[in-house]
Amino acid sequence: MSARHAQPHSGPSNEPDLLHLLLALWQGRITILICATLAAVLAAGYLWFDKPRWTASALITLPGDADMAGYTSLTNILTPVIASKVVNNAMDEKKPVSNGDIKEMNFSRAMAMLDAQGPGIVGFKAEAQDKEMPWPVKISVSADDAQSAARELDSVLMATDMQLRQAVKEELNYLIDTRITQLNTFISAQETVAEEKKADRLNNLKQALLVAREANVAQLSVQQVSTLNNDALFVLGSDALSAMIDNERSRPLQLSDSYYQLRQELLELKTFRQQPFQYSAFSYIVKPTVPLQPDDRRSALLIVLALLAGVITGAAITIARKGLQHALSQQTQLA
Template sequence: MFVTVENNNIAGRGGDSEQIDLIDLIVQLWRGKVTIIMFVIVALALAVGYLAVAKEKWTSTAIITQPEVGQIASYSNAMTTLYGENAPGVAGMQQNLINRFGSAFSALAETLDNQKEPEKLTIAPSVKGQPLPLLVSYVADSAEGAQHKLSEYIQQVDEEVAKEVIADLQDNIKLQTLNLQDSLKSQEVVAQEQKDLRIRQIREALRYAEQAGVNRPQIQQTQDVTQESMLLLGSEALKSMIEHESTRPLVFSGSYYQTRQSLLDIANLKVVPETVHAYRYVMKPTLPIRRDSPKRAITLVLAVLLGGMIGAGVVLGRNALRNYRPKAQ
């Protein structure tokens, strides 16, 4: 029983000692409040100075996706003229253009990041797990600057992609023109060979007619005449046919004139880069209303906390040293 009481007393005295120490700590801080306030003021002054000289960061964002059909109408019409039914579909062209845009934009972002004074330009999917739409952003030292620069870089990449697409189209036009011209030459050669063969056949029939003494036609229905029976037309008719065939223009099939029409259509193709776009806006570049850094409120709050902590540390440390010296003596 005595031990229990004694332990309770000891425990009670220990609790009183801890309570006295806490009160003493609060009293020390209160007495040193001027010092603490001075440190808080100094910290605030430093924070204000930092806010005044720190470089601001503002981020403008935009959301883009594949171009509309009307934005690539001239390009798709040109591809259809070039390749007809074999031309890629409009959806494929739209996907190809936005893919080109994304690659070119990423390359530009990498180039800007590797400059002596890096610029932060980013592009990424707007929705996780989906390739489109794309979220693009740019960080600048002012809200207007961020918005203007982002718009400028988007337009710059769009123009570059359009020029590349038109350059590819011009190469396709040259290649397809050569192919069609070669096709025309081949058909003309075949038509000339057919004409020469026809004349040789008539001359051969004339020779047989002269040998057989057939001068006048021996048949009435000329549509039934074959190579073997052509001599029955008579030598006079065959001579007239030879003269007629020699001056007769070449005879071509319908595919020849279709090829010529395609060649003329391609020759009239005129597609300028300004009529081709590789993207369309879902959301135009925003004008940011809140800067990324420095954060004024957070900076000031941290300055107060830091100043108060340093001031409290100085007060408590000074009092500890003051109380420590008499004990050391």
């Protein structure tokens, strides 16, 4: 009977119940508090030394008509082949070039240039705001303070615009020089042909004059002269032929309408080279502005997580210490 009553108290339990666990945690509350405080201090120190980042943004889209005034006016002057090369970069493509095509092409070039610079710019992001359209695009840049972020973003966009403007200007100058060379060649060829025609006409009149004198034809001997060929010009008479030869030498060259169109295009291209070049590959919907608040680092959440980690660490230390004390107590009793 005494053995049955003593059996429930034959040895201590190896696993403390909930009451013992809570008691152990209460006894180790100082340790838990120290760990939680230390974790919070470390988190606060991290937030203090890790300065917040500031992000400035701008919203850009296709250039406007005023931004592309110099560019589009040139493509209107150039021939379709050259204008096609400006847009399509292929001399053999002669499809019509619209104002929208020119804007999209230049905006794509600006975005490609920005993307190429992106890896070297802190916090650079370029995000299209429309899933179905490649524009408008939000450009973002980060820095240690708000003013620096806005200046950096403005500098990046301005540098891109200026660099692209210079590249486009050099390309257009090359195309203009090429076209001017072509026009001069075409104009010179037409003038040469016109001079040869004039010389040939003068020789035919001289030959007709010799025939008229040999045939003693001094006066006009026919009524209809509009259908006369070179061999029959002598019928005009030596008097008329002599006057025609004298006037032929001073008569201006007979040039076609295409000649004067080429001269007009040449003059327009030369005038364009002397004018200020207006160009911008994009326009602003929202210009770079100073950000009003830093990037969200979730400081409060970090402090809470640090306190939670400190409490857990302190509890683990307390339980481990109690467990060690319990094990040492058992060894002492057994000894």
